[in-house]
Amino acid sequence: MTEAVPIPQPFAAHDRMLRRVFDASNTLGTTYIIEDAVTHQRRPSSAAFTVDADGISLYAEPILIGAGLSARDIADNPLNAVAAVPVAVFTRLELPIAKDPHPSGTPDPNHPRHAAHCFAQGWTGHTRGALKRLRRDLAEASDLVVDPFA
């Protein structure tokens, strides 16, 4: 990994970005949460950090809090878990965060959580291995703040 380059962005290093994590343990019998076989600590798999055409979809916790919301408000239903990753981690990995409030195509466009929607960008020009390592690093650095089946 090269030396971290500061990336100007509207969030403080300690602010957290929230990522919805697929967890249907009790219905579909599958989840993106893995558990360490020795420590039994739970964290998202790298599979939870899927990159789509715009990047990785996130919600900025400071904006959610400012709107009177919390991490639970970004879960679509009680089966979703939510992971939190500090902005400093994205900066270290050179993944700039872009605000994308009120994205189109959401089933509930009037939900106030969408004011906090962002994308982690910077995924182009990497090898498959580098992309996989970035996704793994985000997973490893994340904390589960909503974990229905813990």
Next chain:
Amino acid sequence: MTAVLDQPSGLTQSVGAFTGSSDVPIHTSGQKLQIRRPQLAIDLSDQTLPRPRLVSAALNQLNRLLELDEGWDGQAGRAISLPAAQTALWLILSLTDEDSAPPHVLPTVDGGVQVEWLVAGNGLEIEVDPSGGGAYVLAVDDSDRTRIDEEIDAHTGTLWPARRYLADISKRLAARRG
């Protein structure tokens, strides 16, 4: 639908064929149709099958994945492909031994399968392509060092680095078991 599992190289025991299906009701115009989904099966009564508990658990997980509908993640998640599930099972059989930590078996949004181990902070993840023909292996240890980072042909690629790494990290679990 019936499919046959290729015998993993290096395994001497009979893994058997896999057959089976799960009936999925589909309603169209008031009529109920039944689509028979492919399922993996191994003869678990075969006394020569190694690691029956680990294999059985992995088999169950893979069959749950094969039942996922399109959009299983609430978005655009593709149904898991049978070849990807076959290859994932093949890799689990090929990489594990009696002391191996159990794997996590996860769907990927493109219809592939990710097989993942996490043991005392040491990770090994193998992302199997939907085609079942290719896979990416990434291993990162508890000191954040990348130990394996390579794309492999799932059937002809060299698996010994991943096998050795898994054996190494699984010792920590075996030590804890005493």
